[in-house]
Amino acid sequence: MLLAVSSVIKASKNSLRGLSLSFGPKVDMLPVAEAVSSCSSLEVLLLKIPYHDLAFSSLLSCLERTCAASLNRLYLKFDWYRKSGHEPTLSQLLRLDSILQAQHHRSLEMISVIRVGINAHRFSWGNVYRDQVYDLDLWHPLVKAALPKTFERGVLAIWDDDDISQEPSLLNPHLPMPELPTEVNERIINFVAGDVDSARTLRACAATCRSWKLRSQAHLFRSLRVVSSPAHVNGVDNLVTLLRQNEALQSFARTLDAVGGEEDYPTLQNILLSLAGLLPRLTDISLARGILYRPPRVSFKTCTQTFATVRNLTLHTVTLFSGRDLQEVIAGLSGLEKLTLTHLSWHDPTAHSTFPTHRPQISPLKELFIGADTAQWLRDQRSANLVRWLANCGAVSTLKELHLDCMMILEAGLLGAVQNLVLAAKDTLQLACLSLGPDMELLQMASTIAQCPSLRIIGLRLPYLLHCFAPLTTFIESLPANSTEMLILSLLQDRSTEAPAISDWHQLDKALHDAMEDxxxxQLGRIAVGKLCAQSDPRQPLVWGNAYPPLSYNEKRWQEELSSLMPHMSKRQCLSSIAKNGEILPILPGLPISPWDMTYAPFQKITPPPPYRYQDNIACDSRWEGRVVTQTIILPCVQTLEDGTEVSTEITLDMPIVVVPREGVSSQPHDQCTVA
Known part of the structure; x- marks a missing residue:
């Protein structure tokens, strides 16, 4: 048998990586040792022998001749029985320790653990017996004393009676404690990062142990908030120094929130210029509450080109010295997909300087959001030129979502710029939300909207005035016929505005009804109408375009009023109201008002009401995202028969719903989608 095993080992010597052998008490291991020495790829060797002096002598001779250069793991397992023979002497154990340190076993320097164990069997070699438990506390000191050099190397561990490895730290107190698997450590830190007040805990975790440090730092540095002001003089410099000294931290940052000071001098550019090239995986940049100014002989475009991975750029409450500064910041971001500009202002509002005429090309966007809170900015020619530049520089050639409902169009110059913007994106535009002032002709925008073949969702924000409301009937006739699925109408109301007559509402209702019947x-399946009540200063005249604090109103009463104003749409079960917080509340005729947590699809989650049974999943592909489809709602009720008997029954309603991706599921073909 020994010769046969040796022949098998030699036959596979060029490919054998792991070898496990078990020897009897009187077997000479030398033939096997020669065969093992010829294995050029052997990495792991397990030898199981009786724990007595004869077998141990043979083991020593075997290890002296085992010279496989690739060997890096050695497992020794001893079978012991109290009557199996004389135990190995201390000199034999010390010799084993010396052999393991010998020159021809220098590859064992890479060994991660040497496992030495002992099993207690009834005496009959070759049979399989149930292992008996032995005291590890007695075995540990013996191994430590018998193999002192191996112990000092820190590669020694114990194989207990259940064949469960005990880590080296159990024998060598100078070695580190055993570590949890990486996946477990990451789950622990991820859970901590999800807490409300996680920063303080994450800092403590980062200082606890090495296995927690990187993951904690990854969460701590994922979102950076930098303030540049006299009150935070060294904030930017300290962050730059930290990132330069710890390059691993640079790749953790995903979001940069740059905040300027309240003082009347520029500081935002210091943050961009200082962090250029230090955040290679940044995806979101937000500039807020400050002045943006390009110093002489400095190019913003060259600076922002270092943020090649940025997808989202937001400027909020930022004062601009020049339109060229904004152009360069945007043009340098080659991967930009979403641009948000809200509450901007010009440094010198009284100046009549024009927006730069040159048009640097920028990467095509997917989403564009522009909002303003002052009529002064809306009437500034530079603001119209900003919109016109976005239309001409290639930024909207692949645009899908255009949000201008917070930027009221007050003058013909801005209206023409917005028309150019819509026409530049007409081939790909799927959602457009616009806001027109009281002096703007809705029909001028209607001809532009009609040229968008892919437009699915249209939002209009109009003053609640008759001369603005009446053209809606004509506007509906110009909507894209094969794509329009949802119409969102928001009416701006103030105490000084006079509501349109009921006849105008009925005319609008009939126009929508006829368009759907004919x-x-x-594709039209949802009409959402809401009021935006503003509370202006009664001592001052109302200024269209300025932002006023919202005024609360009775949402339930508005739903009831809307049902009477648009009876056809209510009967078709496609009418919804818009709450003051932006939620869309479907109106079902004859049913109690039960607001649903529903808003503009596909931007927020939609949750059906708990009292009703419904089909909560439909099989659809990504092309159905945001589409309006028909879904069955089953309502329990009690029916009274002629003889007075009450019978429980159900009413089935086919109601239009909006399909949105389920949370946590990507919009891939045949995904399950939540409906409401």
């Missing part, structure tokens, strides 16, 4: 708008 299949002029076959």
């Amino acid at each position: 299949k002029k708008l076959p």
Whole structure:
């Protein structure tokens, strides 16, 4: 048998990586040792022998001749029985320790653990017996004393009676404690990062142990908030120094929130210029509450080109010295997909300087959001030129979502710029939300909207005035016939405005009804109407375009009023109201008002009401995202028969719903989507 095993080992010597052998008490191991020495790829060797002096002598001779250069793991397992023979002497154990340190076993320097164990069997070699438990506390000191050099190397561990490895730290107190698997450590830190007040805990975790340090730092540095002001003089410099000294931290940052000071001098550019090239994986940049100014002989475009991975750029409450500064910041971001500009202002509002005429090309966007809170900015020619530049520089050639409902169009110059913007994105535009002032002609925008073949969701924010409301009937006739699925109408109301007559509402309702009946708008399935009540200063005249604090109103009463104003749409079960917080509340005729947590699809989650049974999943592909489809709602009720008997029954309603991706599931073909 020994010769046969040796032959098998030699036959596979060029490919053998792991070898496990078990020897009897009187077997000479030398033939096997020669065969093992010829294995050029052997990495792991396990030898199981009886724990007595004869077998141990043979083991020593075997290890002296085992010279496989690739060997880096050695497992020794001893079978012991109280009558199996004389135990190895201390000199034999010390010799084993010396052999393991010998020159021909220098590859064992890479060994991660040497496992030495002992099993207690009834005496009959070759049979399989149930292992008996032995005291590890007695075995540890013996191994430590018998193999002192191996112990000092820190590669020694114990194989207990259940064949469970005990880590080296159990024998060598100078070695580190055993570590949890990486996946477990990451789950622990991820859980901590999800807490409300996680920064303090994460800092403590980062200082606890090495296995927690990187993951904690990754969460701590994922979102950076930098303030540049006299009150935080060294904030930017300290962050730059930290990132330069610890390059691993640079790749953790995903979001940069740069905040300027309240003082009347520029500081935001210091943050961008200082952090250029230090955040290679940044995806979001937000500039807020400050002045943006390009110093002489400095190019913002060259600076922002170092942020090649940025997808989202937000400027909020930022004062601009020049339109060219904004152009360069945007043009340098080659991977930009979403641009948000809200509450901007010009440094010298009284100046009549024009927006730069040159048009640097920028990467095509997918989403564009522009908002303003002052009529002064809206009437500034530079603001119109900013919109016109976005239309001409290639930024909207692949645009899908255009949000201008917080930027009221007050003058013809801005209206023309917005028309150019919509036409530049007409081939890909799927959502457009616009806001028109009281002096703007809605029909001028209608001709532009009609040229967008892919437009699915249209939002209009108009003053609640008759001369603004009446053209809606004509506007509906110009909507894209084969794509329009949802119409969102927000009416701006103030105490000084006079509501349109009921007849105008009925005319609008009939126009929508006729368009849906005649299949002029076959895809239209949701009409959402809301009021935005503003509370202006009664001592001052109302200024259209300025932002005023919202005024609360009775949402339930508005739903009831809307049902009477638009009876056809209410009967078709496609009418919804818009709450003051932006939620869309479907109106079902004859049913109690039960607001649903529903808003503009596909931007927020939609949750059906708990009292009703519904089909909560439909199989659809990504092309159905945001589409309006028909879904069945089953309502329990009690029916009274002629003889007075009450019978429980159900009413089935086919109601239009909006399909949105389920949270945590990507919009891939055949995904399950939540409906409401």
